[in-house]
Amino acid sequence: MLIDLRDLLAQAVERVDFSYTLDLSELDFFGERPILPDSRVxxxxxxxxxxxxxKATVACRLSTxxxxxxxxxxxxxxxxxxxxxxxxxxxxxxxxxxFYSGDSFDMDAAAEDAVVLNMDMRILCREDCKGICPRCGKNLNEGPCGCSKPIDPRLEKLKALLQKDE
Ligand SMILES: [Zn+2]
Ligand SMILES: [Zn+2]
Structure with a gap:
């Protein structure tokens, strides 16, 4: 949406409000399109x-x-x-x-820029996501897997010997 600034520039009004729907679902982030249609500007x-x-907010819903x-x-x-x-x-x-050109401001472009600049590089299911075990592939958010058991004491000794050699 182009915001018409004429009345503001002419000081006929003090404030122009806007609220509209913008489709940002085509925006590509590293080969993915995580934004659902109908973001609210x-x-x-x-x-x-x-x-x-x-002052503006761009309310998006992510799905990824x-x-x-x-x-x-x-x-x-x-x-x-x-x-x-x-x-x-x-x-x-x-x-x-x-910047605006003439007497209108391109709010769509500004909204898109804000969405791109503030996007997380890594979107997580929750802040403390534990990920998956690289060995058995279990989702560690569901509980520990067998792989995280303490290392065999014999291997522990061997490791100590190897470290001494260094
Ligand atoms: Zn996760
Ligand atoms: Zn595991």
Whole structure:
């Protein structure tokens, strides 16, 4: 959606609210498309003493496989945007500056950028996901597997001998 800034720039209004649905399901992250259709973009642009300020959130629902244990994950992902809007004719090295051209701001592009920039590299089913055992393949979230038993004491001795040699 293009946000019409004319009334704000003319100071006819102080604030323009928006709320709409955006399909980000085609966005590709390392060969995967984890975002379900119908993300919700919500926020407003405000004229604060001549400065246009944007506040927005992009409410997405993710559906993918846990990067650690591989089980199905579905969860909310809601990056937010807090920026100052400047005309694209202006230069700025402000970190939080976004640019509009003419008298409209491309909110879809800003939403997409926020979603891409804030995305986790590894989406996990839960923060402390224990993953799967590399030896037997058991999902360790369901309990320990046999492989994590203490090492055979004879092997332990051998290991100690080997370490002495070093
Ligand atoms: Zn997991
Ligand atoms: Zn195991």
């Amino acid at each position: 919500e926020g407003y642009v405000e004229n604060r003493a001549g400065v246009l300020a944007l 496989d846990c990067a650690s244990c591989g089980c199905a994950v579905e969860k909310d992902y809601v990056p937010s945007i807090d920026a100052v809007l400047l005309p694209d004719s202006e230069e700025s090295d402000l970190d939080d500056a976004l």
